[in-house]
Amino acid sequence: MLWPASVLLLPLLGLAQTSGPAQASSSYKIAGVVVDSTNGQPLSAANVSIYGSENRELAWHVTTASDGRFLFSALPAGKYTLTGSAHGYRAQGFHQHGDYFIGIAIGPNLDSEHITFRLVADARIEGKMLDDSGEPVRQASVSLYLRNADSGRQLTRQLTSAATDDRGHYMFSHLSPGTYFVSVSARPWFAQYSNSSEAPSDPDDATRSAEERAQLDVAYPMTFYPSVEDSSGASAIVLRPGDRVTADITVRAVPAVHLRIRNGDASGSLSTAVRGFPRLSQRIFEGTLVPVGIAQASSASPNSYDYTGIAPGHYIVELPDSSRPGRAGWYQEMDLNGTLELDPSGSPPLVSVSGMLALEGNERRPPGQIYVVLANRATSETFVAEVKANGSFEFAESDIRPGSYDLVIQNAPGYQVKTLTAHGAHVHGQSIQIAASRIELAVTATNALARVTGVVLAGDQPHPGAMVVLVPRATGSSPTLFRRDQSDSDGTFTLLEVIPGSYLVIAIEDGWDLDWASPSVLQPFLKDAALVEVNGEMKLNVKVQLQR
Numbered sequence: 402m403l404w405p406a407s408v409l410l411l412p413l414l415g416l417a418q419t420s421g422p423a424q425a426s427s428s429y430k431i432a433g434v435v436v437d438s439t440n441g442q443p444l445s446a447a448n449v450s451i452y453g454s455e456n457r458e459l460a461w462h463v464t465t466a467s468d469g470r471f472l473f474s475a476l477p478a479g480k481y482t483l484t485g486s487a488h489g490y491r492a493q494g495f496h497q498h499g500d501y502f503i504g505i506a507i508g509p510n511l512d513s514e515h516i517t518f519r520l521v522a523d524a525r526i527e528g529k530m531l532d533d534s535g536e537p538v539r540q541a542s543v544s545l546y547l548r549n550a551d552s553g554r555q556l557t558r559q560l561t562s563a564a565t566d567d568r569g570h571y572m573f574s575h576l577s578p579g580t581y582f583v584s585v586s587a588r589p590w591f592a593q594y595s596n597s598s599e600a601p602s603d604p605d606d607a608t609r610s611a612e613e614r615a616q617l618d619v620a621y622p623m624t625f626y627p628s629v630e631d632s633s634g635a636s637a638i639v640l641r642p643g644d645r646v647t648a649d650i651t652v653r654a655v656p657a658v659h660l661r662i663r664n665g666d667a668s669g670s671l672s673t674a675v676r677g678f679p680r681l682s683q684r685i686f687e688g689t690l691v692p693v694g695i696a697q698a699s700s701a702s703p704n705s706y707d708y709t710g711i712a713p714g715h716y717i718v719e720l721p722d723s724s725r726p727g728r729a730g731w732y733q734e735m736d737l738n739g740t741l742e743l744d745p746s747g748s749p750p751l752v753s754v755s756g757m758l759a760l761e762g763n764e765r766r767p768p769g770q771i772y773v774v775l776a777n778r779a780t781s782e783t784f785v786a787e788v789k790a791n792g793s794f795e796f797a798e799s800d801i802r803p804g805s806y807d808l809v810i811q812n813a814p815g816y817q818v819k820t821l822t823a824h825g826a827h828v829h830g831q832s833i834q835i836a837a838s839r840i841e842l843a844v845t846a847t848n849a850l851a852r853v854t855g856v857v858l859a860g861d862q863p864h865p866g867a868m869v870v871l872v873p874r875a876t877g878s879s880p881t882l883f884r885r886d887q888s889d890s891d892g893t894f895t896l897l898e899v900i901p902g903s904y905l906v907i908a909i910e911d912g913w914d915l916d917w918a919s920p921s922v923l924q925p926f927l928k929d930a931a932l933v934e935v936n937g938e939m940k941l942n943v944k945v946q947l948q949r
Contacts, residue, residue: 402454402482402494402504402889403897429507432472433516435465435485439642443469444520447487454480454504471518478508480889483518489643490520491575496866498913499551501887503865511891522643527572528626530565530585531651537569538621538652541587545573546686548580548637553880553918557582557686558781581638582686583626583648586694593617594657594697594709619654622712623683623693626650630714632685657696658711659740662720663704680719681711689781690717705742713738721751721800730800751800752835754784756823756842758792760816761849771813773844775806775833778880785811803836807879810846817900818881819847831879851935853884853896855943857908863892864947868912871896872923872930874903880918901937905930908945 435447446464449471453459465471483505486492494502495518507513526545530538542564548557560581565571625635628651638646662679682690696710716737721730731748758773760766771788775796784801786794788810808821808831818831821844825837833842857867871884884896888908896906907926909915916922931943 402480402502402887402895403500429476429478430472430474430514431476431481431483431505431507431516432470432474432514433518434469435471435487435518435520436469437642438519438521441519444487444490445469447471447485447490447520449518450484451476451505452482452484454482457482476507479506481505481507483516485518485520487520489523491523491577493521493577496887498868498887499549501868501885503887504889506889506891506893513890521578523574524576524578524640524642524644524646525572525574526576526581526583526638526640526646526648527570527574528583528648528650530569530571530587531649532589533651533653537565537567538585538587539565539567539569539590541565541569541571541585541652543571544584544586544691546582546584548582548686550914550916552778553883554916555687556781557689559689559691576640578640578642578644581640582632582635583638583650584623584632584635584685585621585650585652586623587621587652588694588696588710589619589621589654591617592619592654592657592696592710618657618709620657620696620710620712621652621654622714623685623691624650624652628652635686655712656739657709658713658737660708660711660718660737661740661742662706662708663742663744663746679708680717680721682717682719683714684717684780688779711737717802718743719751719800719802720745732802749803750838751802752837753796753839754786754801754835754842755793755795755840756844758788758794758810758844758846760792760813761819761845761847767813767816769812772811773842774809774811775801776809777804777806779804801835804834806833806835807831807881808833808842808844809881810844813846815848815850815898816846817850817898818844819900820845829877830875831881847900849901849938850897851899851901851937851939851941853899853904853906853933853935853941853943855894855906855931855945856892857888857894857945857947858892859947864888864908864910865890865892867892867894867908867910867947868915868917869894869896869906869908869945870912870917870923871899871933872905872907872927874905876920883918885917899933899935901935904933904935906933906943906945907931908947910947910949 435444445467450462461473463471483495496503530541532538544562545560546557547560563571622630624630626648627636681693683693695708699707717734719732730751731745733748773786773794775784784796786796788794821828823842825840827834857864865888867888869886873882886894888894907930926948929946931945
């Protein structure tokens with residue numbers, strides 16, 4: 402069962418003792434015991450809630466007794482979302498894996514009264530940020546990354562961030578088990594930046610001034626635990642339930658880069674709109690791009706700008722151009738070190754992307770603002786454009802760097818992208834290979850979608866908790882066409898909003914760490930898959946054998 406985002410909020414809003422409406426024909430129960438997942442000890446005073454899977458207004462909430470037991474009685478037959486929380490245990494679903502969990506089915510011949518709900522204790526990472534003199538680094542930005550296969554392949558993404566306090570201390574609490582990394586970005590509190598035009602005219606004074614400036618003209622590189630400046634050397638922090646891990650990081654001040662960007666012709670007239678900072682980013686881990694701050698900018702001349710406060714390293718420098726409609730900016734990927742001048746003439750252009758979205762069907766447009774999203778799987782970047790009332794959209798806030806992007810629509814319930822064409826780009830399914838300086842897209846979304854249901858069988862018996870994957874048969878399909886679910890207590894599953902096409906359905910026990918969108922990883926499981934042909938709006942039911 403897929404996790405509904407609203408479910409976690411209710412217990413947090415103080416509704417733990419609220420009872421749902423009684424049902425006239427109710428005769429079933431959900432009962433069991435809440436225990437710690439590690440030692441099996443019963444948890445008293447834990448909050449346990451159930452929600453109707455088809456009608457989330459049906460909600461019941463209880464607190465466990467001293468022996469950890471809970472009971473919901475007089476329930477109508479159906480499926481329910483079961484959640485629990487306690488002091489030191491974040492809100493979580495029954496046998497939760499990412500956004501998926503086991504739903505509880507109740508009805509004739511179904512046992513729902515002997516549940517063991519194993520709550521996973523919160524873990525924590527904390528530490529101190531120190532400079533190379535051992536002094537605390539205050540107000541440093543600390544980022545926490547989580548590596549998992551939720552996106553279809555093992556990928557390390559930023560989960561959250563925090564700022565260090567006056568002691569240089571930070572803490573990330575209420576963490577689930579998993580593989581984490583920590584990085585820190587900061588600016589030396591004593592750093593001062595100036596350009597060469599401010600140097601004294603006397604040679605001796607100029608030399609002395611240069612030496613003094615050099616001691617203050619420094620920056621901190623992005624630094625990863627345990628105090629390394631390249632993500633390839635970062636140490637993974639593997640958390641188990643209830644772990645408390647200390648991860649201290651020491652940052653090192655290095656001479657700051659001085660970057661001058663030329664921006665004009667011989668007459669001094671500005672050829673692009675440089676009114677602020679360029680965008681700087683660095684690649685970390687599997688290629689994810691993260692933004693890097695610039696401490697100071699100044700105008701060196703009518704046709705150039707100076708930027709400093711940057712640590713040496715490998716960067717992507719981008720500068721969108723908003724000087725006039727339809728004009729794209731530029732980018733360069735390069736090493737920055739010392740003092741250097743960048744002439745953007747001849748730099749690869751950023752890409753201006755716009756288009757039209759058409760919604761198939763006679764129904765009215767869904768309420769609310771619809772968005773078109775371009776997502777780069779290699780860099781984890783996403784670009785968002787609002788869809789206007791006439792269906793047009795434009796990525797006006799950010800020109801886009803060339804690369805491969807998946808296109809999806811957001812906030813249009815019941816619609817999925819059906820067709821995608823492009824003027825100025827190559828399209829494969831729902832993926833676009835962006836290269837030209839300007840691209841026009843035509844997107845059609847349909848509400849003629851299929852609902853694929855079924856049951857996972859281990860032999861001839863229903864099996865709960867399996868990872869179910871709907872795999873497109875077309876080679877090289879975008880991960881946006883895949884669907885996943887976790888089989889419920891009666892072995893059943895539901896795969897929603899499936900667009901027309903040919904698919905295979907597989908069920909894997911303990912497959913949550915697999916790269917489920919990788920053809921080579923899935924290949925061994927496909928021989929026992931169930932074939933599904935989707936031709937439009939329809940309901941399909943399949944039986945899938947469990948694979949281990």
